[in-house]
Amino acid sequence: MDEPISPINGSRPVPPPPTGSPLPPPPAADLGSLAPPSPGTAVELIEPTAPRDDLIIEARGLTKHYGSLKALDNVDLDIPKGSIFGIIGPNGAGKSTAFLILATLLTPTAGWARVCGHSPMAEPAAVRRRMGYMPDVMGVYENLTVKEYLEFHAATYHIERSEWPSLVGGLLELVDLDVKRDTIVDDLSRGMKQRLSLARALVHDPELLILDEPASGLDPRARIELRELLLQLQGMGKSIVISSHILAELQQMCDAIGVIEAGQLLASGPPGRILAQLGVGRSVRVRFGDGTVEEFPVAGDDEQQALLRKLIVDDDRAVLEFTTVDKNLEDLFLQITQGIVQ
Numbered sequence: 001m002d003e004p005i006s007p008i009n010g011s012r013p014v015p016p017p018p019t020g021s022p023l024p025p026p027p028a029a030d031l032g033s034l035a036p037p038s039p040g041t042a043v044e045l046i047e048p049t050a051p052r053d054d055l056i057i058e059a060r061g062l063t064k065h066y067g068s069l070k071a072l073d074n075v076d077l078d079i080p081k082g083s084i085f086g087i088i089g090p091n092g093a094g095k096s097t098a099f100l101i102l103a104t105l106l107t108p109t110a111g112w113a114r115v116c117g118h119s120p121m122a123e124p125a126a127v128r129r130r131m132g133y134m135p136d137v138m139g140v141y142e143n144l145t146v147k148e149y150l151e152f153h154a155a156t157y158h159i160e161r162s163e164w165p166s167l168v169g170g171l172l173e174l175v176d177l178d179v180k181r182d183t184i185v186d187d188l189s190r191g192m193k194q195r196l197s198l199a200r201a202l203v204h205d206p207e208l209l210i211l212d213e214p215a216s217g218l219d220p221r222a223r224i225e226l227r228e229l230l231l232q233l234q235g236m237g238k239s240i241v242i243s244s245h246i247l248a249e250l251q252q253m254c255d256a257i258g259v260i261e262a263g264q265l266l267a268s269g270p271p272g273r274i275l276a277q278l279g280v281g282r283s284v285r286v287r288f289g290d291g292t293v294e295e296f297p298v299a300g301d302d303e304q305q306a307l308l309r310k311l312i313v314d315d316d317r318a319v320l321e322f323t324t325v326d327k328n329l330e331d332l333f334l335q336i337t338q339g340i341v342q
């Protein structure tokens with residue numbers, strides 16, 4: 001059974017520096033030069049299309065099997081540079097599996113991907129230099145302070161020690177943790193840990209961020225702050241791929257979303273288009289004089305007005321109430337998980 005293979009996966013804790021020494025010497029190997037995914041699994045490395053400069057991530061037929069389970073099933077992705085792209089799906093849908101593959105930490109069973117112009121399978125070093133990954137679970141870092149934690153990761157990226165103060169200071173300011181710089185990481189609140197984990201993903205100033213459920217477990221205020229921070233990072237020119245269950249938030253923040261369930265990408269594109277494509281956009285609920293209630297799907301304002309005219313002119317029943325129901329991604333998610341949208 002495959003497992004994530006690199007220490008940059010936060011669910012595999014990076015060992016703390018030895019006691020007595022404030023920080024470890026930089027490891028001998030650059031993160032990017034860590035061993036590529038283990039051989040033995042058949043990997044399709046053929047790239048049938050020419051690289052596209054406008055895309056930060058391209059994937060074709062990405063597939064991952066765990067025994068007979070298809071965790072990821074033939075997924076295609078085209079994610080434009082500079083965009084915030086959201087992946088939505090219920091637990092077990094395959095979101096983390098997809099992210100682990102894109103982040104060079106898991107070998108796919110089949111398919112290929114190009115991340116920041118490079119193959120995560122064939123050129124993991126090049127991908128890791130350009131991409132920052134925030135895992136769904138943060139590792140345990142006993143007795144490291146916030147500042148030491150970021151310095152430790154700066155060291156693993158071979159950033160010069162003389163650059164650490166300004167780098168760490170800038171990151172802590174960005175994620176609003178400067179007052180916590182000397183706090184032990186394990187003593188931080190959940191929201192603060194998430195922000196610190198995001199700062200860690202930014203240590204080497206990557207052009208792409210892959211964030212696995214960064215808002216999970218956060219209170220509403222912390223979620224809003226995270227969203228603002230991600231928009232700020234987008235403003236700085238970074239591309240962001242984010243998975244979440246916080247659908248209303250993704251809808252507001254993402255330029256495009258992909259809906260994934262049981263390893264399959266059901267749809268992808270701008271949130272509005274996805275809703276329309278899946279037929280779960282706007283509908284109109286009408287209560288008639290005879291007590292019946294019916295719901296009519298409508299594509300937009302024009303269709304809604306036409307429906308109202310038709311009901312008043314052509315329908316014998318009196319219309320008592322006429323309510324517009326704008327379904328959002330939350331509704332879509334519910335429909336998907338209930339098997340209503342196939």
Ligand SMILES: Nc1ncnc2c1ncn2[C@@H]1O[C@H](COP(=O)(O)OP(=O)(O)O)[C@@H](O)[C@H]1O
Pocket residue numbers: 001002003066069070071089090091092093094095096097098
């Ligand atoms: N290492 C593993 N071994 C076996 N099955 C796994 C492994 N990792 C994930 N899975 C399974 O693959 C499916 C997709 O998991 P995951 O990608 O974590 O989904 P999500 O992140 O959307 O919740 C799930 O059914 C999960 O149980």
Ligand SMILES: [Mg+2]
Pocket residue numbers: 095096097136212
């Ligand atoms: Mg997950």
